[in-house]
Amino acid sequence: MPHLFSYGTLQKERVQLETFGRILQGEKDILSGYRLGMTEITDPEVVRKSGEKFHPVLTLSGNEEDHMEGIxxxxxxxxxxxxxxxxxxxxxxxxxxxxxxxxxxxxxGK
Structure with missing residues (x-):
């Protein structure tokens, strides 16, 4: 079974229910070598689901001391x-x- 790492809005139960039709099961984990920033969301449906206009976004830093906790x-x-x-x-x-x-x-981020 594949794994999907969430460090933002996909952790919200409402987003999971509306996107997948269920609450996802997972465990805490850490991703190294990435920095966290923010991006403005322009899709009104995504903003409606998440309740947020700005979402976190990861960018590769290459520095192993940079890490992100998530699920x-x-x-x-x-x-x-x-x-x-x-x-x-x-x-x-x-x-x-x-x-x-x-x-x-x-x-x-692209």
């Missing part, structure tokens, strides 16, 4: 595609390895 959720292949639809065009999905040693997908 590594277990998702289906279909849910990965649903997450792709939720995330703005300002994001791209890539695969990463987490402190736990698990692999999973993250959304980073």
């Amino acid at each position: 590594l959720f277990e998702v289906t292949e279909e849910e990965i595609l649903q997450a792709d639809e939720y995330e703005e065009d300002d994001y791209k999905r890539i695969e990463a390895i987490f402190k736990s040693g698990k692999k999973g997908f993250i959304y980073v």
Whole structure:
């Protein structure tokens, strides 16, 4: 089963229910080598779901001392595609390895 790392609005139950139709199960994990910034969301449906006009966004720093805590959720292949639809065009999905040693997908700034 694939994993999806959330460091922002995908942790909200409302967003999960409206995006996936269920509450996701996951565990806390840490991603190193990335910095957190903010991006303005222009999709009104995403703003409605999240209740926020500005969402966090990760950018590669290459510095292992930079790290982000979040939740590594277990998702289906279909849910990965649903997450792709939720995330703005300002994001791209890539695969990463987490402190736990698990692999999973993250959304980073384009």
